Every structure is written in structure tokens, then in C-alpha cells.
Amino acid sequence: MYKIFNLNYLRVLRITSICIFLFNFEALAKEVISDENKISNGTYVYDPFERINRKILGFNIVFDDIAIQPLVTGYKAITPDIAEKGIANFFSNLKEPLTSITFLIQGDFRKSFNSAGRFITNTTTSLGLYDTSKHIGLKKAKNDMGIVLGKAGIKTGPYLIIPILGPTNFRDLAGRVSDFYINPIHLAGESTSSINSIGSGFNSRVNYNNELNDLKSNSNDLYDSIKLLYHQRRMGEINKDHLRDLPVPRIYIE
């Protein structure tokens, strides 16, 4: 698992990132998106690879049912709520240095210091197991390179589903690759970096367990629901006014 993660997976990520930038990502994205307004209001996602994406999602769901869900169920059964929260805080705290750097790249120095402060406070007071910093006014703020690229006006590009990792798009994929290289946690060595990646991925899966299961049992078209939920969530993270741009039902007499 270690070798697969560190050699093949990283090689794919590197090749993908080089391809994206060689083909001039923004020009490509502009060319393939025919109707920017449809994209911006969250009702339409450019999805030229739908057929292959659906197959990959099918694989991901089977993989999740066989390998991940039993792990999540077992983990939730044996871990007390307080320990689960502590572990979630620990991996969340490890994201703070990356968040700080991405805010710095974005030119938002206040938020960059906020995230750095959170990391220092939480690590020194509880090794990151407890969110001490929220009590001193340092609120958690989310950021990553995908968001930075989105705020810089780069378009999403085609929607993609990556084996095991799940939904993304060209922009967020480029963001993920950049996140990997600029994350200071990776300075601590490859094994720490791998533990962080796997641990935080598993932790996200545990956090969204109920939501994912609801979606699996409720949705008439799981692929479409996941695509829209992913797209809308990212739109909201990039643009605060996203909600105002959403389509609204026509009014009929009630």
C-alpha cells in the first residue's frame, strides 16, 4: 500500500499536473465550457466524461461497500464519541499549515495568521486533539489551492471522478496536486505525509458516513446527486454570494 501510494499514485499526480499546465489549463477550461452562466448558478456541471465517470463511481461504490464501509462501521462502534472527535480534530489541525499558506498565496494575511495561530495554539495545548483556539477567537477557516484558483477566476473545467478518491474537476485536481507540493506537513517525511493523507481521507469519510448512506438509499440517480452536491459545495466555498445566484422556484398560489 505504501509503495503504491508513494510511487504510482504520485507519478500519476505529477503527470496530471504537468499535463494540465502544459495544455494551458485556463484556455482549455474556457474552450470547453460553453455556457458560463449555467455553470455559475450551480444547475449545470460540464461533464464530457460522464460515461467513464459513471463506471469509476460504480467501482468506487463497490470498493467503499466492501473495503471502507466495514472499517468505518467498526471504527465508529469501538471508538467513543470523545475519542472520535479528538482524532477528527487532530487531522483537521494538520490541515492548518496548508490553509495558512494558501491564504498567504491569496494575499489574505489576516486569515493566514489566523490559521497559523490555530495550528500553534492547538498543537502546543493539546497536540491538536482539542480545538483550544476557538476559545480565544481564532475561528476555523477552510481554504485550499482549488479555492484559491477558483477565486482567481479559473474555471472548473470538466467534472471528474477519480478512483477511490472520488469527485473533483480539472481545477480542483490541479489544486490537489499543488496542495500536495506546498503542504509543510510533507517536510516531516514521506511516511508522516502518507499517514496524514490516509488518516485525513479516512476521517473525512467517517464524518460524511451518515450523509453518504442517506444519499445511497435516497437518491434516484446517485451519480447526478454526488456531482451536484460536490459542485454546489465548492461553489459556496469559492463565492459567498453563490446562494443568491441559485435558481428559485416559480411562485404558484399555495
Added chain:
Amino acid sequence: MSKKFKFIFLLIFINISSIHSDEYLEKWFSSMSGQFIGIIESENNEQLFEDLRLLINKNFAINSISLSLIGRLVNKNSVNDLDRYKKAFLDHLTRNLYELVENYDGQTIELEKIEEDTNGYLIYSILKYKEKSYSIVWRVGMIENIPYVLDIIIENSSYYVTKKSEFSNLLRQSKGSLIELTNKLEEGNNR
């Protein structure tokens, strides 16, 4: 001078009316969310579902949401078919919300702020459960001076947008048949 006076009067009037509508909405929202939490706390699951359906029927713009989801099909179907579809949609929405909340007893909904926009109001709230919190924005429209929920946006994901896409796909598959869409909804509701 007279123009200035009119302008100041207008400004004061706008401010007062917006304060009034905010206060009115705040009370309406507190009452609705209070009832919502009260229903969730219920031990009897069958009663919970029924109570939730009544609450949704009273506070959500079921006509507006359900008919907007099918677009032009509104004019191409009989009143009976539309009524059957609206009933199936109400059950579908109730089931969606029921499954969302059934595992989360002990949760609270806190009002954050109310903003007015061109389509009505956005009521920002936080649903807290144990140590977790979720952002829920309620899009509310005034229909004949009564507030109705037009959309629920959970963590930036709009229920209306998601359902619009889902229903469009189902209608495409069934070549635009509302009856087949209704059958599918009823099938899901009885599952």
C-alpha cells in the same frame, strides 16, 4: 425641502418595514424550527413522520416547489395527475427530511441572520448536533403575505437545484411522462 422630507420619510419607512418583516420572519422561523425540533424528539417514528409531513405541508411552498420542478409539464397534464404528483412529492420531501434527522435527536437550530434578496429572504441558521454543526439556509418567499419555505440549502447544496436535476433526468428517461415520475416517487416513498 418637500422632496428631501419625502426622501427621509421613505428611508425611515423602508427601514421600519424591513425591521418589521425581519421580526415577523424571526418569530415565524423560531416557531417553525421549534416545532421541527419538537417533532424530531418524538419517540414514536410513525407519528414523527406524520407530524413532519403536516409541518412541511403548512410551511413549505409545496405547490411552487413541486410544479417548478417539472417546468412545462404543468400545462400538459390533468389536474388529477398534478394532484397525485404533488402528494407524492410532499411524501418524498418529508421522507428526505425524515431520513436526514431521524438519527440526530438532541440537535438544535440557531438563527444566525436574515437577509433580503430579490427572491424573498435568506434565513441563515446553524444546526448543531453534538460537537458538529451544519449551515442551513432557508430560502423563504412571501406568498400572499405568508412566509413559505421555497428551498433548503444545506452546506451550500440546494435541495431545489439537486431535485431539479434529478427530476429532469428521470423525466428524460421516461420521455417526459409525469405519471412515470410520480410512480417512481411513490415507489421510493413506499420503500
